[in-house]
Amino acid sequence: PVKCGKFPKSQRSLEQHRAYNSSSKGRKRSRSYGVSPGGAEKRLKALSAYRSSEKGKRVQAVYNSSERRRTVQEAYKTSEKGKGTQRAYMASEKGKSAVHSYMTSEKGKSTIGSYMASEKRKRVVRAYMAAEKGKSAVRSYMASEKGKSAV
Numbered sequence: 001p002v003k004c005g006k007f008p009k010s011q012r013s014l015e016q017h018r019a020y021n022s023s024s025k026g027r028k029r030s031r032s033y034g035v036s037p038g039g040a041e042k043r044l045k046a047l048s049a050y051r052s053s054e055k056g057k058r059v060q061a062v063y064n065s066s067e068r069r070r071t072v073q074e075a076y077k078t079s080e081k082g083k084g085t086q087r088a089y090m091a092s093e094k095g096k097s098a099v100h101s102y103m104t105s106e107k108g109k110s111t112i113g114s115y116m117a118s119e120k121r122k123r124v125v126r127a128y129m130a131a132e133k134g135k136s137a138v139r140s141y142m143a144s145e146k147g148k149s150a151v
Helices: 011-022 024-035 039-052 054-064 067-078 080-091 093-104 106-116 119-130 132-143 145-150
Strands: none
Touching: 011 024, 039 054, 054 067, 067 080, 080 093, 093 106, 106 119, 119 132, 132 145
């Protein structure tokens, strides 16, 4: 069997690796690796060393540009857990500062500017204005002090 933690090179060794990891011996080994004294730290250290290595960076770059990653990401974003995580992040101090720094950066300004002038934004605004939520938002704005003074 392929040793745990080694990155398999061929399709055959990848299958061996999966078979070993799903075997009782492999599961026991990875469990003991995670719960042994300093096992979690060792695992994290090994993982960060791999990620910062040339091979790790290459593998990550290939995965990042892959179709699989995009589908996984889309599925996560639309899931309840993903939405909840996003909401929690946006409400956190880190999320707020990240948004603020993006909005004030050159890239953020140009992205926002091009979005504001785009057809997509116009369609989104029209769809929102036609929806119940949009209509009620407009009504409540018109009834507010700010809305009255604007009119």
